[in-house]
Amino acid sequence: MAAEILDGRAVSAKILDLVTKDVADLGRKPVLATVLVGDDPASRTYVRMKAGRCAKVGMESRRIELPGQTTTAELVARIRELSDDPSVDGILLQHPVPHQIDERAAFEAIAPEKDVDGVTRTSFAMMAFDEGGFASATPGGIMALLDAYEIPLSGKHAVVVGRSPILGKPAGLLLLARDATVTYCHSRTTDLPARVAEADILVAAVGRPALIRGNWIKRGAVVIDAGYADNTGDVEYEAAAERASFITPVPGGVGPMTIAVLLAQTARAARQKK
Ligand SMILES: Nc1nc2c(c(=O)[nH]1)N[C@@H](CN(C=O)c1ccc(C(=O)N[C@@H](CCC(=O)O)C(=O)O)cc1)CN2
Numbered sequence: 001m002a003a004e005i006l007d008g009r010a011v012s013a014k015i016l017d018l019v020t021k022d023v024a025d026l027g028r029k030p031v032l033a034t035v036l037v038g039d040d041p042a043s044r045t046y047v048r049m050k051a052g053r054c055a056k057v058g059m060e061s062r063r064i065e066l067p068g069q070t071t072t073a074e075l076v077a078r079i080r081e082l083s084d085d086p087s088v089d090g091i092l093l094q095h096p097v098p099h100q101i102d103e104r105a106a107f108e109a110i111a112p113e114k115d116v117d118g119v120t121r122t123s124f125a126m127m128a129f130d131e132g133g134f135a136s137a138t139p140g141g142i143m144a145l146l147d148a149y150e151i152p153l154s155g156k157h158a159v160v161v162g163r164s165p166i167l168g169k170p171a172g173l174l175l176l177a178r179d180a181t182v183t184y185c186h187s188r189t190t191d192l193p194a195r196v197a198e199a200d201i202l203v204a205a206v207g208r209p210a211l212i213r214g215n216w217i218k219r220g221a222v223v224i225d226a227g228y229a230d231n232t233g234d235v236e237y238e239a240a241a242e243r244a245s246f247i248t249p250v251p252g253g254v255g256p257m258t259i260a261v262l263l264a265q266t267a268r269a270a271r272q273k274k
Pocket of ligand 1: 049092093166231251255258
């Protein structure tokens with residue numbers, strides 16, 4: 001039997017409807033500052049998509065574009081200005097930044113109360129201790145999608161492939177907080193097919209198109225594909241859909257949820273400021 005599709009477009013549209021109402025109730029336009037360094041075409045597209053969604057829900061997006069040669073010190077200084085600017089509610093630094101920049105230092109220049117993308121150490125620690133900080137946007141979107149389809153997590157074996165600080169690592173911690181048993185896989189994992197085959201819930205978050213073969217998937221597993229490189233997932237979709245019970249498509253799965261969570265958290269930051 002073919003898997004049921006976890007429809008990120010439909011679920012994100014519902015979230016964005018709620019955000020629109022939240023913004024209307026607030027009585028002013030929340031401001032999301034987006035910072036893009038360099039001219040990576042995919043990053044430019046994502047920032048444009050975020051700005052477009054901001055406009056739809058009644059938010060203002062302030063787009064800061066910096067040249068590809070920007071130094072860490074220059075970027076940190078610009079982000080600190082935004083952190084200190086009372087007219088800005090949320091700050092997003094588009095990942096990845098050019099190689100000469102210390103991305104962690106740049107993320108840490110975001111004031112925690114404006115970290116609507118959930119990338120700072122403070123947000124990570126609050127998430128890890130279940131203290132209600134801002135979730136990293138993609139992992140937050142994954143959890144919202146699982147919840148929208150009422151997929152049980154407690155006691156399930158979740159296998160997360162990937163351990164990046166804004167995707168795989170927080171995704172595993174959010175699943176752990178919901179009582180899943182979590183295994184992380186990464187570039188040094190031996191026998192990846194065997195680990196994937198153990199997953200009741202598989203989160204693929206490596207950015208390597210079709211790395212995970214459909215025939216590795218356990219029958220009835222829930223497959224969450226957070227890959228977005230070249231608009232292609234990390235999982236071999238057709239073959240995986242033959243075995244999974246639920247699966248996210250790429251596009252139309254995790255991607256739209258990422259933006260919905262970013263905007264929902266921007267609305268929350270604005271409310272908290274009020
Ligand atoms: N600071 C951040 N940088 C990056 C993040 C992030 O969460 N925070 N995630 C990714 C890219 N990303 C958001 O920035 C992102 C990727 C894909 C999508 C998306 O909706 N894709 C669509 C298809 C795209 C299209 O229609 O052209 C889909 O999946 O349906 C949204 C956000 C890396 N950087």
